[in-house]
Amino acid sequence: MSLKIATRDAYGEALLELGKRRKDVVVLDADLSGSTKTGKFAKAFPERFYNIGISEQDMIGTASGLSLTGKLPFASTFAVFETGRAWEQIRQTVCYSNLNVKLVATHSGITVGEDGASHQATEDVALMRVLPNMTIIVPSDGNETRQVINAIADYYGPVYVRLGRVKVPMVMPDEYQFKIGKAFTFHTGSNVNIIAMGIMVSTALEAADILKDEGIDAGVINISTVKPLDTETLLNIAKACRLIVTAEEHSTIGGLGSAVCEFLSENHPIQICRIGIRDAFGCSGKPEELLKLYCLTADDIVRTIKEALT
Amino acid sequence: MRSVSGTIDINFLKEKARAIRIEVLKMLTEAGSGHTGGSLSAADIVTALYFYKMRHNPENPKWNERDRFILSKGHAAPLLYAALAMTGYFDISMLKTLRKMGSPLQGHPCSRTLLGVEISTGSLGQGLSVANGIAIGLKMDNLNSRVYCLLGDGEIQEGQVWEAAMTSAHYRLDNLCAIVDMNGLQIDGPVSHVKAIEPVAAKWNAFGWHVIDIDGHDMKTIIDTLDEAETVKEKPTVILARTVKGKGVSFFEGKVEYHGIAPTHEELERALKELGG
Numbered sequence: 001m002s003l004k005i006a007t008r009d010a011y012g013e014a015l016l017e018l019g020k021r022r023k024d025v026v027v028l029d030a031d032l033s034g035s036t037k038t039g040k041f042a043k044a045f046p047e048r049f050y051n052i053g054i055s056e057q058d059m060i061g062t063a064s065g066l067s068l069t070g071k072l073p074f075a076s077t078f079a080v081f082e083t084g085r086a087w088e089q090i091r092q093t094v095c096y097s098n099l100n101v102k103l104v105a106t107h108s109g110i111t112v113g114e115d116g117a118s119h120q121a122t123e124d125v126a127l128m129r130v131l132p133n134m135t136i137i138v139p140s141d142g143n144e145t146r147q148v149i150n151a152i153a154d155y156y157g158p159v160y161v162r163l164g165r166v167k168v169p170m171v172m173p174d175e176y177q178f179k180i181g182k183a184f185t186f187h188t189g190s191n192v193n194i195i196a197m198g199i200m201v202s203t204a205l206e207a208a209d210i211l212k213d214e215g216i217d218a219g220v221i222n223i224s225t226v227k228p229l230d231t232e233t234l235l236n237i238a239k240a241c242r243l244i245v246t247a248e249e250h251s252t253i254g255g256l257g258s259a260v261c262e263f264l265s266e267n268h269p270i271q272i273c274r275i276g277i278r279d280a281f282g283c284s285g286k287p288e289e290l291l292k293l294y295c296l297t298a299d300d301i302v303r304t305i306k307e308a309l310t
Numbered sequence: 311m312r313s314v315s316g317t318i319d320i321n322f323l324k325e326k327a328r329a330i331r332i333e334v335l336k337m338l339t340e341a342g343s344g345h346t347g348g349s350l351s352a353a354d355i356v357t358a359l360y361f362y363k364m365r366h367n368p369e370n371p372k373w374n375e376r377d378r379f380i381l382s383k384g385h386a387a388p389l390l391y392a393a394l395a396m397t398g399y400f401d402i403s404m405l406k407t408l409r410k411m412g413s414p415l416q417g418h419p420c421s422r423t424l425l426g427v428e429i430s431t432g433s434l435g436q437g438l439s440v441a442n443g444i445a446i447g448l449k450m451d452n453l454n455s456r457v458y459c460l461l462g463d464g465e466i467q468e469g470q471v472w473e474a475a476m477t478s479a480h481y482r483l484d485n486l487c488a489i490v491d492m493n494g495l496q497i498d499g500p501v502s503h504v505k506a507i508e509p510v511a512a513k514w515n516a517f518g519w520h521v522i523d524i525d526g527h528d529m530k531t532i533i534d535t536l537d538e539a540e541t542v543k544e545k546p547t548v549i550l551a552r553t554v555k556g557k558g559v560s561f562f563e564g565k566v567e568y569h570g571i572a573p574t575h576e577e578l579e580r581a582l583k584e585l586g587g
């Protein structure tokens with residue numbers, strides 16, 4: 001098994017390094033700095049860390065004001081609270097004014113586990129996707145997360161980064177270089193291609209291995225930037241295969257699957273199956289148990305593909 | 311504006327407030343829609359800020375040492391636009407384009423389309439948080455600039471205002487001055503009927519603010535209070551400005567229905583007569 005690290009841990013490290021390099025970086029949190037890992041930055045740079053307390057809406061506004069004085073604010077809390085509680089603040093203040101505010105949320109998806117549905121954001125990407133000016137990035141592993149944090153620091157504009165709680169395997173090759181808006185193709189399949197984001201990239205790779213043994217050539221694409229979509233890659237892939245499967249630890253409504261369907265139905269209609277959470281809330285359990293319960297395992301991807309191809 | 315000798319010409323400011331009210335009314339009538347009452351109630355305060363208190367440079371709107379003004383009650387956009395035009399941010403003739411397609415003068419202030427607007431507002435309750443962020447950023451940069459944030463009395467029913475109020479006090483933002491336009495009215499009626507906010511002074515006090523309760527139409531009091539606020543250390547200051555909604559035009563004064571409608575041409579004529587325009 002390859003090295004495993006939670007994307008939130010990679011964020012904590014990356015933010016600390018970024019803080020050393022750039023004095024304009026300021027970090028805000030809403031009483032979850034231990035969990036979001038911004039606590040590392042806070043410890044090293046207390047004068048550039050602002051705990052706004054349990055007031056997510058106020059945190060977004062304060063981050064916005066800081067950006068107006070030329071600072072580079074990173075505002076973090078759990079994905080549910082960041083995108084849900086403060087949605088309209090993100091809309092009116094951050095996106096409408098097109099501010100340089102970085103929203104980096106942890107604890108996305110059902111792999112939050114035991115805390116249950118109240119803490120499992122399964123609709124955050126949908127909420128952010130509808131906002132003009134917003135860029136959305138869902139890193140697949142620790143290495144990619146580190147690169148994403150550096151990349152968004154050099155990019156002007158609102159960005160939402162979706163991170164997770166649990167350890168996930170390193171899946172991206174050593175030489176991989178993240179670029180905003182650019183998907184990474186592990187391998188293009190002649191029959192079917194799986195387009196995945198976040199933790200589902202490793203699951204998709206696992207599924208492709210199983211399918212290979214059964215003689216089905218399945219490609220895997222990590223589409224870490226969900227908005228703006230890498231439409232060029234999508235179009236090329238759609239033209240070269242029969243079936244596309246999207247895989248996300250998120251609702252099938254409004255997330256990656258929706259984004260891919262919206263684009264391809266207008267530009268190159270092709271059969272698409274969406275793997276994701278089917279209009280339901282999460283629940284308590286161990287992350288692995290929940291991934292099974294919500295049909296987000298490699299076996300689920302394999303089964304879906306086999307059914308669609310016959 | 312301070313005169314060269316350092317004395318303050320109250321009559322000059324009163325005259326500016328009168329002129330601003332005239333521009334607000336003309337622009338609203340031309341647009342055919344917009345918020346009259348809350349633009350007029352805050353006209354004296356905004357005049358004092360733009361023509362007396364704030365250090366700003368219309369030729370260099372992004373000057374980093376400027377004082378900032380955040381119009382949290384964004385529906386009073388006509389008032390902000392009049393102040394910006396009359397201090398030279400753009401040509402006064404542009405006021406005629408208010409709310410029209412393609413105009414930088416959007417129905418509610420938009421910072422992407424109009425220089426001089428610090429942040430887009432319109433959704434109530436958000437400005438004080440932004441003002442806090444700016445105030446913190448200015449302190450980090452060791453700048454002496456101050457931040458002014460104008461809120462409505464109905465607006466402070468929003469929970470985020472009180473989240474922000476706690477933040478301002480916690481971070482001892484003495485470079486921040488909030489002003490509440492206490493005109494007593496919101497859309498559905500008197501604030502005291504819709505959802506009472508009194509005792510307002512005690513609330514801000516309890517949240518750790520220095521509170522000053524004033525007549526929001528007395529120019530001398532307004533400028534003295536703005537000066538006083540600047541001397542308060544270690545605490546943010548809030549000015550509770552007791553005002554009359556629609557102030558300056560007798561038939562709009564205290565009328566809840568003139569919150570969100572523009573004067574007709576006939577009303578404009580009568581209003582201008584009253585204001586000597």
Ligand SMILES: Cc1ncc(C[n+]2csc(CCOP(=O)(O)OP(=O)(O)O)c2C)c(N)n1
Nearest residue numbers: 348385432433434462463464465495496497
């Ligand atoms: C979040 C939000 N809710 C509702 C509105 C609609 N609205 C616009 S003005 C207003 C009343 C504001 O009253 P007040 O703050 O007292 O303003 P003023 O009397 O100074 O005009 C309302 C409810 C809004 N703009 N934003």
Ligand SMILES: [Mg+2]
Nearest residue numbers: 463464493495
């Ligand atoms: Mg009012």
